Amino acid sequence: MDADYIRKLNIRLVGIVTLALVLVLSVIMVVSLQLAEKYVVPELQAKALTQGHALTTLIGQPLSYNIGVSELVGIDDLFKEVIKDNPEIGFLAISDNHGKTLFHSGDSLVNYNAYINSRELLIETGKLAAAGAKSRSLSFEKHHIASLPIFSADHSIVALLHIGVKSSYVQNVLNELLQDLAVILVVSLFVTYEVLYFILGGKLSRQFEMLCRTIDSVIKNDFSQRVYHAGRDELGRVVSLTDSVINNVNQRYAGLLATAQQAGLLPPGKTPDDVSEAVGIRKKIRFGESGNGTQSCNNFLGTLRAPLFLSLMAEDLSRSFIPLFTKQLYEPVAGVSDEFVMGLPIMVFMLLVALLQPVLAGWSERAGRKHSLLVGMSIGCFAFAMTANAFSVYDLLIWRALSGVSWAIVFVASQGLILDKATADTRTRDIAFFVGVIMVSSLCGPPIGGILADNLGFRATFYVSAGLLLAAVMVLLSFLPGDTADSHLESRKLNLRDIMSVLSNRRFLVLILTAAIPAKIALIGICYYLIPLYITSMGDSSAMTGRVLMLYGLVMVIGVPIAAGISDRMSKRKEFVGVGLLLSGISGTLILLGNNVYISIGIVLVLGLAQAISIAPQTAFIADICNEEITLLGEGTVYGVYRLMERIGNFIGPLLAALMLNFLGFKGTFCAIGLLLFVSGMVFIAVFRQSDNCQVLAADAKGVEQ
């Protein structure tokens, strides 16, 4: 039986589901766009009319004191304010009943002068007004113009108010909608995969795998394996049949030996085993029950996936607007810049995550993984509910700190659980699963959070996060089996001596200082702090920020496995790291090309590509340069130190960006971070090239000596 059967089945299922989803969502997209077009346009016109009516009523007041229309004061200021508050209004104008434009604000009237000052329009509007209609409207290429009568004290029409609604605004609204729908399409695809994994990746694929393995062993004359499945479904029946066939063979063999013994066919003093050993059966065929076969089929990974995804998603929802939410709560404090305060919640979160992770590893092991997951998620649920009710920056910081604690616990406990359960041959795959969930959540969270924030508000979105964590707790309680003491790895706690000894490896230290920390500074400083502020500073929505951040996740999800594969095959890890750093540097300097949302998309895409290229090779490179330390202290310790050091960058990123933003503005800050990364990349390349040359030289020298 083909061992790849399950994988193929998976791929086919995912393919079919993707196709079905894309089809259904595309239909929904087309239908909703049509509906939107049908309803948005009249809605906007109605809004403009309401606005117009309020204006004519207000303007009518001074007229009722017999002030002439041309004598009105402050119309320009009034118009400017209305246009500022209503982005769909392109222009406002007043024309008198002699065909003269008295007041005008906003877009040019060049193409409309003839229309708005025409006698016909005045007469027509007058007739409509007499018949009880409020306005007369006509659509032009760029504007939809509604004209409303302005009455004097004696109720005669003395002027017309013209409101020009931008046609492009409707297009903008529809574009926004289209983008939101596209985001929902992408996110629902990934969520569907998550659900598929939850079901497929669970029992089914594990049992198929066990069945295949057992049948494979039987083919190789090994009758010691069993599948062990207690289910009563079709698969269960196949499994129990297989198991009973194997049991049957074993029983027959035992019966054969027993009969032989009873019949006295065995030489005196020999057991049946000795005989079969002597005849060579033992070498060719294995009987009995081997310990390997008693593997538990309990699929903890499939069960962990959903709650882990939910709790990571809860945190990722607010990525696109945390600095903006902070800005809303912020009341200026003398001596502290706004930019710094807006970065504070991210800093506090990252600092706690960095500091707590090493401390929590031991605790979660003692307390039990499930128990710690429950504690972590409950804390998070509480923290988000409180964030939703935050009344000042100070208490917001407390709740963000609690969220940091929650995130660190969930991260450490899940990682611990995976490592506990993983066997040597599943370890890489299980870790990849863990990283996969993190990436998919970072892909789905920000855009969905952005859409939620735009439509429900920041606070409601925090409630959604709290709800997600509550759901995670529920899933965990009902599906994840209780804690068992089946840890495969005796985990060591990081101590200062270990850290110092790993850091004393100069190549490791260079990697940390020139690659690991700068990469995190770029990621957190740019993606989590600068991009949300930059995009909204140009008047775009949180949803737009979310979409842009989703691109980062998308590039990572697709790019990381590809880059990892290529770099391993070419065994050019440090080259990949170097190129990644240089690319990160370039991403920051893209800001020099302009000042619009496309530039921010470019920055995020290039940064994502850079990180995708370097992230896996960088981790693998540690093993290359820390051979000695890994032999001495173990892989876990070395990687523990690496993660700890790397997280310093998570904290420095927003701090540095916030401080620089205050002095340099957006352009300067993006460039400065880009420059930092570029210089780091150059140093990294220079150092490792030199050290390689030294090694080659040293090897040559050795060769000469020999």
Add this chain to the structure above:
Amino acid sequence: MIGRFISRAAVFMLSLFAFAVMFLFGAVQEATAAARPFRIYMITWREMTDVERGFQNYMAEKNIPVEYIMRHANKDPSKLAGFVEEIRRLKPDLVFTWGTTVTLGVVGRYDDKNKAKYIRDIPVVFGLVADPVGVKIVPDLASSKSNVTGVYHMASAEAIITGINSYRRFSKLGMLYNGLEMNSVAYAGDIRKLSTKMGFKLFERKFRIGADGKPSPEGVIDLLRDLKRSGAEWLLLGPDSYSTSIGDILGPALREVGLPVFATTEGNMFPSGVLAGLISKYYSVGQFSAYKAEQILVQKQPAAAVPVETLKRFSYIIRMEVAKELKFYPPVSMFNYAEIL
């Protein structure tokens, strides 16, 4: 839907609660009232104004029985010492004073050493004092630390200047006031300070002083013409009692010179040539003063525990007839909030 239901339910519960509290308070008040009406000694500067009417109506609406002893100073500060004597003799439950001069005559400055001259044992509530801290009636708005509290009625100088600017931007401002009135002088000082901060030029003129040492309306028109010649775009009338008292002379003079006038008190809206003003209504000031008196008499709070406050909202008044005469119309958006006379 549910949110609306909850908020409605909350409002309903709150109103029930408020109703219960009011009912209880009412019962307590009635119980105390049955014993004896409160005696309030009320001193005005000239005659009964809307302030006293607001005060008395508030008390009546709250069913607080009060017996008023009304005294008018008839613009003569020398009468105040006699009133103080009478207060000592009659021992009322509370004294109400109208305006800065009367209040100072009854309670004196808080740092005045000669305490025997003033009322320091009976609670005094003042109304219509422009700047109680500036003229040293109280050291601090939060608490007088003595037997005095009350209501001041002026919007801040910044709010006044912003109010004028929102009618029409200006760079030169004129002021005409009585140099013998303490609060007028203090107010002119405030505006002077603001002129450098907010970047406008201030021209000050004072009413001439007659042979009797009192201000005189003589030459008012020359003073106004002089201000207009120097380029003043507006004339600001501060909390000046004298301007109010000569409204019938000042009004026609203002109309003749044609200078837009902005008033800061309801009293100064009287001269017929005044164009606009940002004021607190005398009636509301009276009601708010009565509320303070209620806190002292009914709720038995010491006057020092009742803060000196002003109204939360001021009225922007525009006199359209003057605007038309001057052809100086308010901006359209002002019709959204201003009260047009």
